Amino acid sequence: MKHSVVALTVNGAERQVLVAPGTTLLDALRESQGLTGTRRGCDQGACGACTVLVDGKTMMSCLLPVETIDGATIDTIEGLTPMEGLHPIQEAFLEGFATQCGFCTSGMIMATAGLLARNPDPSREDAVRAISGNICRCTGYEAIIDAVLDAAARMRAAKRDKAA
Ligand code: FES
Ligand code: FES
Secondary structure (H helix, E strand, C coil), X not given: CCCEEEEEEECCEEEEEXXXXXXXXXXXXXXXXXXXXCCCCCCCCCCCCCEEEECCEEEEHHHXXXXXXXXXXXXCXXXXXXXXXXXXXXXXXXXXXCCCCCCCHHHHHHHHHHHHHHXXXXXXXHHHHHCCCCCCCCCCCHHHHHHHHHHHHHHHHHHHHHHC
């Protein structure tokens, strides 16, 4: 089988990734980039645990052959976390008890990041829709939806403070 080299910008860094045919973005992130914050749940596009941003859009990385996204920009949970402290979305999830076992959390947070990048002031319905592809076995979802809205409020406040 012929391998190919795919150019990706991962969390702001340019990478050349050598991949076998059919390698998914999830495999490339976890296995060749060591970015295991992106979870492998079902590996079939059904649980959302593997959610990342591809060119700013929320995608399930387990479904995406990496050869088809040569030149793409990828954002994962590792890139969201600042060097010190937490991102406002992470703070909102933590303080709102929106994580229990944590297996779904990086996917939920990246789905939230995708939503807030396109809609900084989402309604509750928008939040529900944004995480509708993400399964959580633990929380019952209400705390997660509250955290999405809290994260939006925190990010709007941070933007206002910065502009002041
Ligand atoms: S691991 Fe990708 S959707 Fe479940
Ligand atoms: S916190 Fe356990 S699956 Fe969501």
